[in-house]
Amino acid sequence: MWRNEPVITYVLLVVTIGMFMLETAMGGSTQVKVLVALGARYNPYIAFFGQWWRLVTPIFLHIGIVHLLVNMMSLWFLGRMTETVFGHWRFLAIYLVSGIVGNFGGMIFDSANSVGAGASTSLFGLLGAFLMLGDNFRHNPAINAAVRQFAIVVVINLVFDLTQPSIDIAGHIAGLIGGFLIAGAVGVPRVGTIRRVKRVLMGVLLIAVPIILFIVDGTGIM
Template sequence: MEQVVSCYRHPDRETGVSCARCGRPICPDCMVSASVGFQCPSCLNEGRQTAPPPPRTVAGAVLAKRPPLVTIALILANVALFAAVHSNAALVQQLALNPAEIAQGQYYRLITAVFLHQALAHIGMNMLSLWWIGPAVENALGRARYLALYLVAGLGGSALSFLLLPANEYGLGASGAIFGLLGALFVLVRRVGGDLRQVVIVIVLNLVLTFSISGIDWRAHVGGLITGAAIAYGMVHAPRARRALVQWGTCAGMLVVVLVVITVGVVVR
């Protein structure tokens, strides 16, 4: 005669099923589907507690293939503003970086200029560069850290432009932030011991073009490159025990440096 047993968690319920891990009888309410048979809730919780943590990148991001949502959102924001500019040309004058206007208190131009493009070729090249470089940096840093680096690097490029650009000239474009991503990519590849030659070649070629072609704001490129590299260095070298503190502290510290540059710009203007 088959012996009737009761669920160890619900003694009033008879069952013929046992946990595949501990062998204790479990009723349908306690059955959790596993790769082989069923497990009870207790064994499932124990398995979760003893499971190894997911692998992470040198910056602490979970190592997994995820869609580059932040990069896509940044591209869409740039394209949306580009479309708005073409339907209202006056927006370029209102949103572009202009030292004289910023010195009078229009500080919003320091960030709106980072998302502003006027020519189709300009936004096309910048968005292609963002799509080529952004996903790798986003996956390595994680979405929040990546977005912070992009924005602060873009602001760093704007700050140096504000400080050094002739008063009545205009600056615009995502190039400063993208140079920040190039600086971050260099730091990341160096940290993991990868081959730096391709990254160095890309950076050098872009700097040569920056200083060779008239009309390109080299100040934004250099400011973004330095800011992005500095932030990335703090992120990938942060000690694991204090990773978040050091990483966000680095972002905050570089933001303070950028604000100091802006303040100096206001004074000298």
């Protein structure tokens, strides 16, 4: 059961829904003070008080029931598929690293110092992981067919983001790129082999690009 069932996906669902219940018990998931208290992304607290854990905790927080339902449905479908392809621990690494990179991107490009929360950065990372498969295993017909569908989903979501001023499009794009890079770095033995040089390069880019952005930005807030 452990090897064949997407247990990490189930755990992520339970933890995220549990956090939403805690948000509700503390006063409501749309209350800024509740979100900030539970670890939502808030630039001043990260950049000036060193609360870098706020790049992780927003993955498990949501603003309103619709936000939660949409993301949990996406996690149910994308998570099970990604975990089956990559395996339990690689999937968890992709999910968490994508979320962190996405929240970092949201922090860097959010000049309004808004409060950010949601699993969307991680979910875009799962889409990025499948785009990585398409890039490295383009001669596999089954993978090509799946990747084309995921590419359409990515385009639709990004176009939708452009029409919604309240959506963190920078975080979504950063999560997508982060998912692509971390998926290549950890590899996918269940599908095939990625050249070691390419895996190392993707890992280096995953670490180097955020550091360069932060140094260029100075304070961490553009």
